[in-house]
Each structure stands twice: as structure tokens, then as C-alpha cells.
Amino acid sequence: MGNSHQSRFSTDIHIPYGTQQASQERSVTMPATKYQTGDTVMGRWPGSSLYYEVKVLRFDTRSHLYTVIYKDGTELELREQDIKTASGFQTRSRSRSRSRSPGRRRSRSRSPARTTRRSSSRTAAAVAAAAITESAPSTRRDIKLKDTLEVRLTQEDTKAAENNSNNKHEKKEENNTASKVNEKSEAKVEAEPVKNRYNLRRRKDDGDAKPAESQPEQPEDKEATVAAAPASTSLDFGGKIGAYFWLLFLPAWVLFVILQVNLEDPSLANFPPQLPPLEAFWDAQALGFVILWILFQALLHVLPVGKLSEGMPLRSGERLKYRTNGLFAIVASAAAVAAAVYQGVDLTYIHSRFLQLATATLLISVLLSIYLYTRSRYAPSDQLALGGNSGNLVYDFFKGRELNPRIKSFDLKFFCEMRPGLIGWCLINFAMALAEMKNQGLDAPSYAMILVNLFQLLYVVDGLWNEEAILTTMDLMHDGFGFMLAFGDLVWVPFTYTLQAYYLVGHPNPLSLPAVAAIVILKLAGFYIFRKSNSEKNAFRRNPSDPKLSHLKTIPTATGKSLLVSGWWGVVRHPNYLGDLIMALAWSLPCGFNHLLPWYYMIYFIILLVHRDSRDMSDCRRKYGSAWDKYCRTVPYRIIPRVY
Known part of the structure; x- marks a missing residue:
């Protein structure tokens, strides 16, 4: 949930070929269509005035779109007005x-x-x-x-x-x-x-x-017209039934994990923990603290500090502008926290009221999701996300219908992705370090707590320093803003990614200096792979004609896009995922091997990245056809070289 630097929770399914027989069977109950399955016609390439020879695979009566296949294997969905018979064309010579x-x-x-x-x-x-x-x-x-x-x-x-x-x-x-x-x-x-x-x-x-x-x-x-978002037919996360499950499971899981880590022995033998009375989940002061924190981050976000960055082109060709001043925001937040501590504010309150803070943030994320879904019902169809327009209320509420919901120039999705939860992650870690010193009677945080704080702070600062990179991620470009991202950004990131620090408060793990050195080296190696690979990708997406990138090898596709097959992207298909996993390992090692709970992030992240990889595979195979098959032969390993 969130980002893959920026990626934390965030897809198309390859549709099989139709047959002439299936078309004839459907014609009994379906209305007659202008073009039939198997017809060879001329299809307009999306976004251009050129037509190519294509074969009709099927017609969707719900979206009124024809699925066609080009000669290189690329499948696309076209409107009837974008398809013509072979007659009436004049070949340019x-x-x-x-x-x-x-x-x-x-x-x-x-x-x-x-x-x-x-x-x-x-x-x-x-x-x-x-x-x-x-x-x-x-x-x-x-x-x-x-x-x-x-x-x-x-x-x-x-x-x-x-x-x-x-x-x-x-x-x-x-x-x-x-x-x-x-x-x-x-x-x-x-x-x-x-x-x-x-x-x-x-x-x-x-x-x-x-x-x-x-x-x-x-x-x-x-007259140029913007294509409206068709009804979503390829549903992610288990489809409509899966949406019900995740809406109930995800909030319950966060609360259960927080209760589990508070146990004296948080082993699996004691799972699930005993539920406290309902009043233990609620604290009005905690709700006020969360609201104040979000408003403070919103204020920092709208200040005319930093530059306005352009996002990737939308289907209409428009490029939205974003205020990218994340580094300023975290520095200002650190200064505000330091001033509060100097004035005697006890930040260990965050540790003692962690459950109540999580509940308050969950409530805010639900209310925000309701607002997002309601406003999406009045949004123009061309502003809807391609994956969150299924027509099913629960699924669309979970996945998100509107791609870029904004209040004037204030982009809600971009703000939630990068500010309250991400910077709040660092604030919670710092509060856990203070709580460890207080509970364990230490004059300074332990080596394990220092490593967890520094590693995760570096990760967040790097993300805010390279804030423009998120504008090219799946979350910003493709996923609608609904409960999945709202909950992920505001609840999942700050209240589950801090489990290592939360665990160390009550379960210290002494580390020797050689162990500290080894963990630091591992972290730096993962960070180098992560940053280097992401920099190659993002620099090219911003300016593919940059002479500095001329040495990179690519595979061209029929869509005009290219697939990178050199540098780190020639080693595995997702080198940024590989770097992410190595860093996740470095975050968990300081907690030792006494319990599985602090390794939760590592386990979850493996599942998340494997799922994202499967989404990318099906999506890219549908879009790039034979070029994607060639790419997979050139770069056979997905995330871990010679393993997976």
C-alpha cells in the first residue's frame, strides 16, 4: 500500500482468444454487431489517425468495445467508430x-x-x-x-x-x-x-x-475527443468477493498485530491476542492528535516552497502539476518535533496510545474513502481510473474510481501517498526510541533501535528527495484513489512499518559491533541497487532522448514504447524490487530471531512484490504481445537472479 519506493499496495488479465464457433453461439442471444469474430478489418491506432490491419477477436456488449489483435500479437480494445472495412482506404506511396x-x-x-x-x-x-x-x-x-x-x-x-x-x-x-x-x-x-x-x-x-x-x-x-474510461472487466485482489474480504481483513489485521506485539511473549503460540474492552480502542485526544498532524502536513504541502513538477500525460494529453516539496516538509516536521520535545511534550504518548492512534487514523481513512467514492459518482468519465470502474459499489469503493481527485490544485492522492503516513512513520520510530530509553532505563537507544531508525529514515528521506519519481509509478498513473490507497497510506504504512521499532521497546535485542557492521553493509547494498535502478528508469521516462542514457539497450514494441534490457534492468525484470527486499531484510535483522513478528514486514513485502510482478506480467503481455515474449527470454528472472 503506498509506494514502491513508493510501492506498497497497489493489473490487467490477458483475455484468451475467441473463436468463430463461440461467436456464432453468442449471436443467438446477443444483438447483431457490425463486425464479427474473425473479420479482418482496419483499426485505428489509439491516439493517432493511422489504421492498421487487425483481426476481430470479440465484442463486449457491456462496454461496446471490440477486442482486436494486431499482427505482432498486441491486443487492444477499440470503439466501433475506430474500425473500418478495408475498402475506402488509400495507401500512401x-x-x-x-x-x-x-x-x-x-x-x-x-x-x-x-x-x-x-x-x-x-x-x-x-x-x-x-x-x-x-x-x-x-x-x-x-x-x-x-x-x-x-x-x-x-x-x-x-x-x-x-x-x-x-x-x-x-x-x-x-x-x-x-x-x-x-x-x-x-x-x-x-x-x-x-x-x-x-x-x-x-x-x-x-x-x-x-x-x-x-x-x-x-x-x-x-474534433479531438477524450476516450471515456470503459467499464473494468479485469478485477484485481479476488474481484468483487475479494473486495469484501480485504475491507474487513486489513483493518482487523492491523489492530490484531498491534495487540500481539504488546504481549510479553508475542509468539505465534499466543496468537490471536485477547481482545480488550471496546473503550480501549478509542481516545478522543488521539483523534485530535491525528487530525492536527494531517492538517500540519497539508499546510506544509501547500506552502509555495519547492518546485511545481509535471505528472505523466493523462488520456486527454493533459499533464497535472504537483508541488514537490517533500524534503522541506520533513525538515520542517523535524524542527516542529524538536521544538515540542524542548517544550516538554512527552512523545512516549505515541507508544502508550498506539492502538488508539491507529483506530483514529482508520476512522479518518474510512471517512476519506466515502468522500472519494461519493465525489467520483459526479466525476467526468474520462477522469475515472481504468481499473476501478466495474459498476460494483464495494469493489469500486475499495479500488478507487477517480484517478486524480483534486480540491482545486490540491491533489489528494499525491498528498496522502507522500506526507502524513510517510513522515508519520519517522515520527513514530523516534517516539519508540524515546519509549525504549524510558522503559529499559537506558541513557541512549540500543544499537538495534538506532539501526532501525536510521535505515527507515534514510528510506523516507530518499523518497522525499526523489519525490518526482512517484509521478511515474503505478499508484499515481493507473490506480484510482479509494479505500485501498487511503487506508494503505494513512494506516498501513505508519502502523505496520514501525513494528520493528515497536517490538524493540519491549523486547530488546543486543547487537555486537561486527553484527552492526554486517547489517549496515547489507543495507547499503540494497539501497544502492534500489536507487540506481530506479534512477535509470525514472530518468528515461522523463527524457528518453537524454544522451547520458544512449548506452542502454532496449526492445521496441508495436505501441512505440521500449523495454529496457541493460543496466540493472538486464539482470532481473524488477531490480528495484530486489533492492527493496534486501533493505527489508536489513530492517528485520536487528530484531533477532526470537519471534516471527518483527519479520512480518519482510514476509508481507515478499507477497506484495510477487503479486505486483504478476500484475505487471499479465498487463505487459496483453499490451506488448510478441515483444514482451522476447523481453522475457532476454531477461528470464523476475526479482532474484537465478532464483525467481
């Missing part, structure tokens, strides 16, 4: 483009060797190229006409297009309406990028997947 007058500005700009028109929008082209790349850059050395993308920015504002002087000149030269429409579609980028959408097309495609240019459409068809 080189002789046709060369026959045009060299004095024509339009024909010159189409030549792959000419860059006059594209140079005016070079910055926008770089941004769009970064947006379409999944996990790896195309190297400058390997850039060929075959694999290079030309970014064409289609102007939606008709008035802006008419104000383009070159466009006016071309319209005078053209005598038919169809040519005028095509001229408008190639207008230069105007000053309002939010009104544009990106169309991506290859300059030169493989022989068996040649694009065909459709006959000119009517002007009204040229």
Missing part, C-alpha cells in the same frame, strides 16, 4: 508524395529528412516521447527510421488553427474541402498546450504492419 510541387510547404514538411515544421515544437515532441515510453529509452545509436516516432500535434482549437499564417497560405492553394481538413490537422502548436492531444505514428513501419491512410473525414470528426 512515396511516388505520390514526391510528385507534389517542391514549392509546397505542406509536401516538404512530410519528408522524413525535413525538420522545419517539427523544429518549432521540438520541446513538445520530447515531452510526448517521454510520455509514451514504458520502462526504457531508445538509444541514440540505435535510432533508425524504422523505430523512430514522429510526434504530430493535432490542434483542437479551430480558431487557433485559422490564425496560423502558413495554414492560411496553404488553404488558398488547396481547392477541395478534404485538403483543407488535412491542412487544419497539421497546424502548428499554439500557446495553449492543454487543448492539444498527441498523435503518435511511425515514420516507417514493418512490412507486415503497414499503416493505411483513411479517406478524409468530415470536419466534425476531426
Whole structure:
């Protein structure tokens, strides 16, 4: 839950091929469709004006979408208006483009060797190229006409297009309406990028997947429309039944674990712990403390400190802005905590009221989730997440319907992912160190407590220092904001990731200096792998044309995106997960081997990352087809080299 730096809880299922027989059987009860299973037609590539030869696999009567397969094995869902019969298409040839007058500005700009028109929008082209790349850059050395993308920015504002002087000149030269429409579609980028959408097309495609240019459409068809989120058919976490289970299990598990660690002997033989009276779960002062902490973090977040960072492009092409001042927030929080301690505030209150604080935070996360679901019912369909729009109330409440819920410019999901819970994690650890000194009569925290505090503080500070990286994660880009993330960010992270520190308060574990040195080396190794691999990935997603990344090898896909197969990403498919697991091991070792409870985080994290890997596998196989199979052969191991 949260992040994978930033990843802590956060998917598509490969749909099998349909058959002609199944189609005939369904036709008895289903309404007639324009295209039948097995038909070979021309399908528009999403986000572009180009059509490719595809085969119809099935038609979903609920979402009214056709599932089609391209010649490289890539499966996509298309609307009926994005599919046409083979008739009515006119294949573009080189002789046709060369026959045009060299004095024509339009024909010159189409030549792959000419860059006059594209140079005016070079910055926008770089941004769009970064947006379409999944996990790896195309190297400058390997850039060929075959694999290079030309970014064409289609102007939606008709008035802006008419104000383009070159466009006016071309319209005078053209005598038919169809040519005028095509001229408008190639207008230069105007000053309002939010009104544009990106169309991506290859300059030169493989022989068996040649694009065909459709006959000119009517002007009204040229108006750019944002695709609405289709109804979710691939459900995660056990589907609708699983949503009921997790809604009940997750809060109960957090409370049970807190009760278990308070036992004198927190072994599995004493699980589950005896339930205290209900009044032991509630404390109004604890609720006030949690609310005050969240408001304080919100205040730090909205202060005009730090820079405004752009997120990845949405389906509409829009890029939201985020205030990334996390490092300032944690420094200001540390200063506020130090001032409170200096004024005599007893932070061991956090240890003695840990159960009540968890209950109060759980209540806030539930109320926030109800608000998020309610407002999502009134959100435009294009602002819904692709995975949380199933139509089932419980599932959508759990998974989250709206992708980027905002109150004006205040992004609720980004704030909860990075601030109250993450910085609260460090505050709780510090309070546990003070409680250990008080309960064990120590003048300073033990070596084990110091290691746990420093390791996890480093992890949080690194995440806030590289706060922009979360903008490219699954949580921010794909998952809706509902109970899963709200509970994960506000409750799961601060009240389960602190179990090692909480455990050491009542169950000290002396460490020798050689043991301390060995654990530190292990931590640093995991941190290096984690940070290095994440830096490679995030740097490329931001700027795939960066010369510093030209040495990286990639596998191109039919979608225009590339798969990274060098550096740490050539060792295993998820090297950042590998680094995360090594760090998790270093966090648990200081607690010793007397009980399984402090190893809970390690066990949970293995399950989480294996689940995330399976989600990535099914999603990528559906999106990239044969390119993904080649990638899996090139990088056979998922997380641990020669093991898994």
C-alpha cells in the first residue's frame, strides 16, 4: 500500500482468444454487431489517425468495445467508430508524395529528412516521447527510421488553427474541402498546450504492419475527443468477493498485530491476542492528535516552497502539476518535533496510545474513502481510473474510481501517498526510541533501535528527495484513489512499518559491533541497487532522448514504447524490487530471531512484490504481445537472479 519506493499496495488479465464457433453461439442471444469474430478489418491506432490491419477477436456488449489483435500479437480494445472495412482506404506511396510541387510547404514538411515544421515544437515532441515510453529509452545509436516516432500535434482549437499564417497560405492553394481538413490537422502548436492531444505514428513501419491512410473525414470528426474510461472487466485482489474480504481483513489485521506485539511473549503460540474492552480502542485526544498532524502536513504541502513538477500525460494529453516539496516538509516536521520535545511534550504518548492512534487514523481513512467514492459518482468519465470502474459499489469503493481527485490544485492522492503516513512513520520510530530509553532505563537507544531508525529514515528521506519519481509509478498513473490507497497510506504504512521499532521497546535485542557492521553493509547494498535502478528508469521516462542514457539497450514494441534490457534492468525484470527486499531484510535483522513478528514486514513485502510482478506480467503481455515474449527470454528472472 503506498509506494514502491513508493510501492506498497497497489493489473490487467490477458483475455484468451475467441473463436468463430463461440461467436456464432453468442449471436443467438446477443444483438447483431457490425463486425464479427474473425473479420479482418482496419483499426485505428489509439491516439493517432493511422489504421492498421487487425483481426476481430470479440465484442463486449457491456462496454461496446471490440477486442482486436494486431499482427505482432498486441491486443487492444477499440470503439466501433475506430474500425473500418478495408475498402475506402488509400495507401500512401512515396511516388505520390514526391510528385507534389517542391514549392509546397505542406509536401516538404512530410519528408522524413525535413525538420522545419517539427523544429518549432521540438520541446513538445520530447515531452510526448517521454510520455509514451514504458520502462526504457531508445538509444541514440540505435535510432533508425524504422523505430523512430514522429510526434504530430493535432490542434483542437479551430480558431487557433485559422490564425496560423502558413495554414492560411496553404488553404488558398488547396481547392477541395478534404485538403483543407488535412491542412487544419497539421497546424502548428499554439500557446495553449492543454487543448492539444498527441498523435503518435511511425515514420516507417514493418512490412507486415503497414499503416493505411483513411479517406478524409468530415470536419466534425476531426474534433479531438477524450476516450471515456470503459467499464473494468479485469478485477484485481479476488474481484468483487475479494473486495469484501480485504475491507474487513486489513483493518482487523492491523489492530490484531498491534495487540500481539504488546504481549510479553508475542509468539505465534499466543496468537490471536485477547481482545480488550471496546473503550480501549478509542481516545478522543488521539483523534485530535491525528487530525492536527494531517492538517500540519497539508499546510506544509501547500506552502509555495519547492518546485511545481509535471505528472505523466493523462488520456486527454493533459499533464497535472504537483508541488514537490517533500524534503522541506520533513525538515520542517523535524524542527516542529524538536521544538515540542524542548517544550516538554512527552512523545512516549505515541507508544502508550498506539492502538488508539491507529483506530483514529482508520476512522479518518474510512471517512476519506466515502468522500472519494461519493465525489467520483459526479466525476467526468474520462477522469475515472481504468481499473476501478466495474459498476460494483464495494469493489469500486475499495479500488478507487477517480484517478486524480483534486480540491482545486490540491491533489489528494499525491498528498496522502507522500506526507502524513510517510513522515508519520519517522515520527513514530523516534517516539519508540524515546519509549525504549524510558522503559529499559537506558541513557541512549540500543544499537538495534538506532539501526532501525536510521535505515527507515534514510528510506523516507530518499523518497522525499526523489519525490518526482512517484509521478511515474503505478499508484499515481493507473490506480484510482479509494479505500485501498487511503487506508494503505494513512494506516498501513505508519502502523505496520514501525513494528520493528515497536517490538524493540519491549523486547530488546543486543547487537555486537561486527553484527552492526554486517547489517549496515547489507543495507547499503540494497539501497544502492534500489536507487540506481530506479534512477535509470525514472530518468528515461522523463527524457528518453537524454544522451547520458544512449548506452542502454532496449526492445521496441508495436505501441512505440521500449523495454529496457541493460543496466540493472538486464539482470532481473524488477531490480528495484530486489533492492527493496534486501533493505527489508536489513530492517528485520536487528530484531533477532526470537519471534516471527518483527519479520512480518519482510514476509508481507515478499507477497506484495510477487503479486505486483504478476500484475505487471499479465498487463505487459496483453499490451506488448510478441515483444514482451522476447523481453522475457532476454531477461528470464523476475526479482532474484537465478532464483525467481
